[in-house]
Amino acid sequence: MPRFDDPTAPRGPIGDHIWPFLAAIATSSNDAIVGKDRTGKVTYWNAAAERLFGYPASEIIGQSIRRIIPPHRIVEEMSILDRVGQGEHLAHFETERITKDGRTIPVSLTLSPILGHDQTVIGISDIARDLSETQHFNGVLQQREALLSTILDSNPDGLVVIDESGMIEFFSRAAERMFGYGAAEVIGRNVSMLMPEPYATAHDGYLRRYRDTGQRRIIGIGRVVAGRRKDGTTFPMDLQIGEANVPGKRCFTGFVRDLTDREDRDRRLAELQAELMHVARLSELGQMASALAHEVNQPLTAVANYLRGMRRLLDDNSHPLLRQGLEKVAEQAERARGIVGSLRRLVKKEEHPRTAEDLEALVIETAALVLAGKNRRVALSLDIASDAQIAFVDRVQVQQVLLNLMRNAIEAMERSPEQRLKVSAQAIGERIEIAVTDTGPGLSDAVRARLFQPFVTTKAEGLGVGLSICRTIVEAHDGQLTVASEAGKGTTFLFSVPVNPPAPAFDLPT
Known part of the structure; x- marks a missing residue:
């Protein structure tokens, strides 16, 4: 490139105006501009x-x-001088x-040939940009x-990131190990x-409802659900869902903890099972004591x-x-009568607090407990009506009823060619009617007539008190x-x- 006061610079009506303009640009440029001849x-x-x-x-x-x-x-x-000297342009050439x-220092070069009046290459123009800050930033x-x-790779909890339509955008190493898929298979x-x-x-319906209504029913709430591995097996997992907003889009993060082989799994499931079985044990003891007192007292008295x-x-x-x-x-014999009576008096019913509960979440959590970790062929479907979402119940007791009915249904279908379990709920007036339906062999009239009586069971090893407790x-x-x-x-x-909740009782003035 000739110097801007070089006599070889273009002159004439156009050149006299253009050349000083170009010189001003080069002088004020923030990029280093270097001209050199072909040597x-x-x-x-x-x-x-x-x-x-x-x-x-x-x-x-x-x-x-x-x-x-x-x-x-x-x-x-030397290679650059030769290539550009032959008329080649080089852009964003990184060197030192x-x-x-x-x-x-690292620099990025843009190199162009400088042509003389006869269009031959008389020099080379280097535009150099310092990459030190860029490389430092890139390094950081x-x-x-x-x-x-x-x-993320060292975290035992899996991380799955999805967009608003439910498509997976990120899948951590822990998630790969947990579900058996590689990231490339699911993204x-x-x-x-x-x-x-x-x-x-x-x-997808949950996502649509959240987009349409903004109701944060699942955001920031931990819940036990069932996951499905690549091989088709299911496992219980603790799921924490968060929401992240990045420029131009919204995404959801799911932190997943496998509860199958961990102490947290044992503790969490034990807590849930303990809550569910606590009432069952008390009720079962009460039912057994009552039944024993009724059935055994008279024979003992006669003896x-x-x-x-x-x-x-x-x-x-x-x-x-x-x-x-x-x-x-x-x-x-009299002593035996006394023992039975003492047992009956020992176990007394207690009032349990009732609260407004998300019925759908209650059913889903119970289903996870029933199905998790079991290699079953049961197809589970839920049909919870929109007006049957909230019920005022004792959570643990109602979950015990659902657990017992669903478990019985699954066991009843063990030999059925088609194993479908459906849990539905619909509002009827001031109450919600819940139905648990299976495709098992059905019940005979004789069994159905005595089904809710204590010690009546269709199982070889059952006590026959579960349905009585549910009732x-x-x-x-x-x-x-x-x-x-x-039948069939x-x-x-x-x-x-x-x-x-029940209406409060008021004493009438006297």
């Missing part, structure tokens, strides 16, 4: 080049460009240069990305692939009376040992537990729970 001798050096390389123009013009070329870049510079104080960014990646696909039914079908009658038939002086033995047996719980909620069954087609258990 590498510096012919132009603007103010930005002075600041970048440390050489004033008066010191560098006329000198070889090699003064700022690192020794290991000399061959590269040496400053006057000896520092090696890479370090942060590496740190974040390391943190760009719907997150429902990681869920068993009925969660998979219902998931005691017969024994005393037999003792009186004996002469006072005959068979003293036999009389003594009969008296001891009668005493033990007691439902009746405590002012409802009824009923059953409808058709399945069974449906129906019960209802209140929507609102």
Whole structure:
């Protein structure tokens, strides 16, 4: 590039105006602009080049460009001179240069040939941009990305990020290990692939409802749900959902903890099971004590009376040992009656607090407990009406009823070719009617007539108190537990729970 006061610069009506304009641009540019001839001798050096390389123009013009070329870049510079000297343009060519104080700095070069009047290459223009800050920023960014990646990879909890439509955008290493998929297999696909039914079908509806209404029913709330691995097996997991807003889009983060083989799983499931079974144990003991007192007291009384009658038939002086033995047996029969009565008095019903509960969440959590970790072929479907979302119940007791009915339904379908379990709920007046339906073999009329009686069971190892307890719980909620069954087609258990708390009782003035 000729110097701007060079006599070879273009002149004439156009050149006289254009050339000073171009000179002003080059002088004020923030990029270093260097002109050199085809041998590498510096012919132009603007103010930005002075600041970048440390050489004033008066010191560098006329000198070889090699003064700022690192020794290991000399061959590269010779190649550049040759290529651009033949008319080639090079853009964003990253290399290194040496400053006057000896520092090696990264630069990005744009190199163009300078043409003479006869269109032959008479020099080369270098536009150099310092990459030090850019590389420093990129280095810091890479370090942060590496740190974040390391943190995510070392976190035992899986992280899944989805967009508003449910498509997976990020899948951590822990998530890969947990679900058995590689990130490349799931990114760009719907997150429902990681869920068993009925969660998979219902998931997009949850997203749409959130987008349409803004109701944050799942954001920031931990819940136990079921996940589906690549091999089709299901497992219980603790799911925490968050929302993130990035420029131009909104996404959702799901932190997933596998509860299958961890102490947290054992503790969490144990807590849930303990809550569910606590009422069951108390109710079961009460039912057993009541049934035992009713069924056993009369035979024990009869035994005691017969024994005393037999003792009186004996002469006072005959068979003293036999009389003594009969008296001891009668005493033990009375003692047995006392034990049964004490057991019945020991177990007393307690009032449990009732609260407004999300019925759908209650059913989903119960289903996760019933199905998690079991290699079953059961297809579960939920149909919770929009007006049947909230019920005013004792959460633990109603979950115990659902757990018992769903578990019974699954066991009843073990040999059925089609195993479908449906849980539905609809509002009827001030109550919600819940139905648990299976496709098992159904119940005979004889079994159905005695089904809710204590100690009546269709299982070889069952105690026959589960449904009796369920009926007691439902009746405590002012409802009824009923059953409808058709041989060969399945069974449906129906019960209802209140929507609102009971009205307070007021004493009438006297």
